[in-house]
Amino acid sequence: MDQQTRIQADQVSYTYEEAAAPALSKASVTIREGEFVAVLGHNGSGKSTLAKLLNALYVPTEGKILVCGFDTAQDSHVWEIRRRAGMIFQNPDNQIVATIVKEDVAFGLENLGVPTEEMIPRVESALAAVHMSRFADSAPHMLSGGQKQRVAVAGILAMEPSVLIADEATAMLDPSGRREVLDTVRALNRQKGITVVWITHFMEEAAEADRILVISDGQIVSEGTPREVFPHVDRMRELHLDVPRMTALAADLRREGMPIREDVLTVEEMVKEVERLCPLKSAT
Amino acid sequence: MSIEVRHLTHTYGEGSALSTVALNDISFTIQEGEFVGIVGHTGSGKSTLVQHLNGLLKPTSGQVLVDGEDLNGEKVNRRVLRQRIGLVFQYPEYQLFEETVAKDIAFGPKNQGLSTAKIDARVHHAMESVHLDYQKYAEKSPFELSGGQMRRVAIAGVLAMAPKVLILDEPTAGLDPRGRDRILSMLEELRDREHTTILMVSHSMEDMARLATRLLVIAEGKLVADDTPRAVFARPDLLTRIGLDVPEAAKLCAALRGKGYDLPPDLYRMEEVRNALLALWKGADPC
Numbered sequence: 285m286d287q288q289t290r291i292q293a294d295q296v297s298y299t300y301e302e303a304a305a306p307a308l309s310k311a312s313v314t315i316r317e318g319e320f321v322a323v324l325g326h327n328g329s330g331k332s333t334l335a336k337l338l339n340a341l342y343v344p345t346e347g348k349i350l351v352c353g354f355d356t357a358q359d360s361h362v363w364e365i366r367r368r369a370g371m372i373f374q375n376p377d378n379q380i381v382a383t384i385v386k387e388d389v390a391f392g393l394e395n396l397g398v399p400t401e402e403m404i405p406r407v408e409s410a411l412a413a414v415h416m417s418r419f420a421d422s423a424p425h426m427l428s429g430g431q432k433q434r435v436a437v438a439g440i441l442a443m444e445p446s447v448l449i450a451d452e453a454t455a456m457l458d459p460s461g462r463r464e465v466l467d468t469v470r471a472l473n474r475q476k477g478i479t480v481v482w483i484t485h486f487m488e489e490a491a492e493a494d495r496i497l498v499i500s501d502g503q504i505v506s507e508g509t510p511r512e513v514f515p516h517v518d519r520m521r522e523l524h525l526d527v528p529r530m531t532a533l534a535a536d537l538r539r540e541g542m543p544i545r546e547d548v549l550t551v552e553e554m555v556k557e558v559e560r561l562c563p564l565k566s567a568t
Numbered sequence: 569m570s571i572e573v574r575h576l577t578h579t580y581g582e583g584s585a586l587s588t589v590a591l592n593d594i595s596f597t598i599q600e601g602e603f604v605g606i607v608g609h610t611g612s613g614k615s616t617l618v619q620h621l622n623g624l625l626k627p628t629s630g631q632v633l634v635d636g637e638d639l640n641g642e643k644v645n646r647r648v649l650r651q652r653i654g655l656v657f658q659y660p661e662y663q664l665f666e667e668t669v670a671k672d673i674a675f676g677p678k679n680q681g682l683s684t685a686k687i688d689a690r691v692h693h694a695m696e697s698v699h700l701d702y703q704k705y706a707e708k709s710p711f712e713l714s715g716g717q718m719r720r721v722a723i724a725g726v727l728a729m730a731p732k733v734l735i736l737d738e739p740t741a742g743l744d745p746r747g748r749d750r751i752l753s754m755l756e757e758l759r760d761r762e763h764t765t766i767l768m769v770s771h772s773m774e775d776m777a778r779l780a781t782r783l784l785v786i787a788e789g790k791l792v793a794d795d796t797p798r799a800v801f802a803r804p805d806l807l808t809r810i811g812l813d814v815p816e817a818a819k820l821c822a823a824l825r826g827k828g829y830d831l832p833p834d835l836y837r838m839e840e841v842r843n844a845l846l847a848l849w850k851g852a853d854p855c
Contacts, residue, residue, distance in 0.1 A: 327714050327744045374742070428610060455742045458610045458771045459813050485744045524746035529774070529816040529838065536842050542849050551816060555823045562848045564828050 289350075290447050290479040291315040291338060291369075296347035297502075298333055306345070307333040309502040315481065317446070320473045322490035322510075323483045325499035326524040331483050334499065335451045338481060340365045352446050367396065369447040370440030374455045376432035385427075386411065386420040389438045396443070410442040411435075413476075414468050430461025434468055441472065448472070449481045454489065462486070487514070487526045491549045498523065511547035530554045569635055569652065569732040569765060571621060572597045576630035578616055590616040592789040593630070600732075601763045603755075605770060605780030605797070609811040613789040614769050615658075618735050621767070622653040651680060654731030658738045660722035661715065669695075669713075669721050670706040676729040687728075694724040697762075698754055716747025720754070727758075733765040734758065740775060748775075755779060777801065777815040777836050785810070801836035817841045 293313045299306040308330040315321055325331040336342045337349055340356040352368045354361040370392075373379055382388035389407045398406070411417045414434040424432060433453055440448060448469065454462040466489055473480045482493060490496050496513045498506035500523045506513055514520065514527045517535040521527075527535075534548040534557070544557050578591040590613045598604055608614045619625040620632055623639045623646050632639040634649050657663070666672035670691050677687045695702050698720040705713070710721050719739070726734065739755070740748040752775060758764045759779070770776060776783060776797060783800045785793035787810040793800050800807070804814040804822050814822075818836040821844075825831055829848065835841050 326746050327716065452742075460609065460811050524744070526745045530820070533817075533820075533838055533842060533845075536838075537845060537849075540842075540846055542846065551820050551823055554820055555827065558824060558829070558845060558848070559827065562829075562845075 288317045289314055290317050290319075290352055291481070292350045293334075293337070294348050294350075296337060296344045296349055298337060298342055299345045306502055308337070308499075310347070311499075311502075311504050312347075313497060313504060313507075315447075315479060317479055318473070318477045320470065320480045320482065320492075320494045322493035322496045323481060323499060324485075324487075324490055324496060324525055329499045330502040331499045332451055333502075335371065335449050335481065335483055338447075338449055339369055339371045341371075363396075367443050368445050369449060370443055370445040371449045371451065372433065372436045372440065372453045374452040376429045376436065376456065379436050380424040380432060383423060384420075385416065385422050385424055385435055388424060388435055389442050392439055392443045406442045406444070407438075410438040413441055413472060414438045428461060429457045430464045433457065433461070433465045437465070437468060437472075445478065447479045447481065449483075451483045452485065453482075455485065462489070466492070485526075487528050491528045498525070510549055514549065515546040570597060570599050570633075571653075571733065571765075572631075572633040572636075573620070574631045574633065576617075576620060576627050576632065578613075578620065578625060579628045580616075582628055590789055591620075594786075594789075594791045595630075596784060596791065596794055598733075598765060598767065600765050601759075602765055603759050603779055603781045604765075604767045605776040605783045606767060606786065607770065607773070607776060607783060607812055608786035612786045612810075614786050615737055617786065618655065618737055618767065618769060621733075621735055622650050622655045624655070651729050652731055653733045653735065654726035654729055656723055656726050656734070656736040656739060658741060659719075660726075661710075661718035664710040664718060664722055664725075667709060668707050669700070669710050670702075672710050672721060673724045673728050676725055680729060690728045690730065691724075694728040697727050697758060698724045699750060700724065714747070716743050716750060719743065719747070719751065723751075723754075731764075733767070735767045735769075737769045738771070739768065740770065740772060752778060771813070773801070773807075773813045773815045777817070785812075798834045798836060802834040 293311055296311045297306045298308045323331045337344060338351060340362050343357045349356045351365045354364050356365055380388050381391055386407050389410055390403055393403045411420055414437050416434050416438060454465050469480055472478050484490055491510045496510055497504055514531045517527050517532055528549050530548050530550055534544050534546055537544045538546060548554050548557055573594055573596050576591055576594045579587055579589050581587045606614050620627060626640050637644055639649055664672050673691045673694055674687050677690045692702055700720055710718055739751050755766060759766055780797050783797050784791060785800060801815060801818040804818060807814050815836050817838045821831055821835045821841055831844050835844060
């Protein structure tokens with residue numbers, strides 16, 4: 285495993301106790317430093333199982349996972365892994381433990397035994413990175429869902445992780461809350477080079493990723509950039525997944541014979557294609 | 569069954585230092601068979617509004633009339649009126665509690681004092697309405713089901729009380745695309761086959777574009793628009809200003825019009841936009 289590899293899963297399977305079939309079956313994936321990887325799959329596809337394996341909450345039944353070089357199957361590595369690969373979950377109310385925002389952010393550091401004089405600046409800079417400094421002394425229950433999720437992100441950032449794993453972190457938020465959390469994490473990815481594994485049901489979020497993994501029935505069934513994955517509209521629908529609306533529209537138009545690019549993802553790109561194919565007559 | 573809201577105002581913590589006006593002089597009337605979408609930013613007052621419609625909250629001033637009867641009137645049988653207006657809360661699956669799916673759904677009609685045969689018929693019908701096979705699921709524990717299925721059990725529990733009006737607060741939140749589509753097509757059928765009056769609170773403008781026949785737009789406790797989806801989505805600036813999304817089809821249409829393309833200003837369904845683009849491309853319209 286080279287220096288730039290953050291996560292390496294090799295032929296990983298996981299079977300829940302008493303389950304007939306594995307939840308994840310022979311999954312192999314390599315995620316490199318600074319990548320933003322979206323994971324798509326319907327409920328029960330195995331994507332949350334994958335997330336929990338990456339964070340050493342579960343240990344593979346078969347195969348091996350290395351996170352920042354540490355084998356998740358070794359008990360002695362668990363804390364090294366959790367410190368380097370932080371995880372945020374779906375429900376903002378289930379992951380806040382303290383009654384004041386800055387104490388919540390400090391929680392992980394306290395567990396690591398970080399001295400107070402070092403803890404304070406780390407908490408401050410983590411809150412600044414998610415634009416929540418002015419709420420440092422607020423009570424978490426006064427915050428919106430999006431703000432709570434950003435506090436959860438700050439709690440992980442304070443640990444100075446290499447990898448952030450988000451398991452449907454925007455599912456319970458309204459559209460503006462979703463935007464604010466995704467933008468925050470995207471900025472951390474670009475500016476601090478934090479590797480992100482972003483599990484989501486929202487195809488518009490996945491469209492902004494560097495790479496997409498599609499999981500179905502415990503297997504990785506498709507992998508590539510959004511432009512490579514989404515044009516397979518029929519295949520995605522068979523897997524009970526959406527594609528971005530503009531990609532679906534492009535597929536419909538192509539079916540009618542319009543020679544539009546199949547990998548259109550956004551409204552802006554669709555406008556460009558329309559301008560290319562139906563140029564406006566110059567103003568008279 | 570009609571619902572009329574007259575000058576409804578609700579103030580939380582009235583008289584205290586923290587008093588907030590959540591709803592400010594709202595009036596509208598909903599007729600039988602309408603599918604009304606209620607949209608607004610988080611904190612706009614939409615959940616406060618729906619809790620007034622079945623009497624969970626009392627207006628600070630103003631009235632809610634159900635078929636002409638004041639829901640908060642002194643002589644009114646609130647219990648009966650409430651049964652006719654079913655409210656499905658956000659994440660209703662958290663409220664499931666019984667051992668089996670059938671028992672959980674039967675809880676409401678049982679409280680209505682119906683006979684066993686009637687309760688059974690209600691449970692069967694409700695499960696059919698939410699597309700859960702009776703043979704397969706009736707005797708299962710609701711906690712063995714997927715999130716989307718659990719939510720449909722919870723909705724069936726409300727439908728089993730045979731409400732005339734169904735109110736749903738964010739019924740698709742947190743579901744995967746398949747779970748979401750199942751809920752939406754189920755609501756579509758209730759609207760078309762049973763003519764149930766439906767009010768749905770949602771942040772998803774795409775869901776609204778698909779289902780609603782009318783939209784109520786709430787911002788800061790006020791009703792800022794009450795119109796067809798076509799008319800509301802033709803005002804993307806209004807929606808954006810109050811922090812709401814616009815359906816992608818309407819966004820594309822607005823962007824192309826901005827470039828000078830001659831498209832109707834009020835397209836909001838993807839099929840309409842597709843047809844308009846095909847017409848452009850085939851040169852049926854001057855382009």
